[in-house]
Amino acid sequence: MTDPVVLSEAAAYTPQPPEPHQKDAWDWVEALLTPAELMEFTELYRAAPEAPAGNPVVAYTPSTPFNSWVTPHIQAGEVAIWDEARRFKQQHQCTTCLEILHFLEEVRAYFGGHPIVITSGYRPPHINQAVGGASDSEHLFNVPEKGAIDFCIEKVSIYDVERYVDDHWPFSVGYGASRGFVHVGIRPGRPRLRWSY
Secondary structure, three states: OOOOOOOHHHHOOOOOOOOHHHHHHHHHHHHHOOHHHHHHHHHHHHHOOOOOOOOOOOOOOOOOOOOOEEEOOEEHHHHOOOOHHHOOOOHHHHHHHHHHHHHHHHHHHHOOOOOEEEEEOOOOHHHHHHOOOOOOOHHHOOOOOOEEEEEEEOOOOHHHHHHHHHHHOOOEEEEOHHHOOEEEEEOOOOOOEEEEO
């Protein structure tokens, strides 16, 4: 009853590169501040909301642009690992995913607002098979109320995240901390399931 995910899936996550003006601004700040001031600035910067003003959270549908915020701190593209081949095709997939993302927002807040890193979200059948996913993986999102996201949180012990998720998510949890992620899932009937990778 396991739902394995190969480690190369985590390596597929590629954050969006900074715009040239952002890089220039960061270089200027870095040159201006002492290491201690830079550390303090970095913590304040990370605590700031990630969704820019004027770009509110939008309704999550299969056609939602990847750069749209579907929760205050998670963009639609993150669930698809920024790959159009992983875009949802059905509304029920978005609905289930959104339930999981709202929980991830709770986890993020508990751990001080450090960014969530999604290492595996939606995997269409051909991709799921290519990465060695279980044939009935929750990552397929192939029926209503079925889906999963593997994630970690920047600068937070993955074991602490795993313990918190285990205590607070009533449905599927895969103990993947030893491999760098925690699996949060749901399936029809909403059973409480736990397994190790």
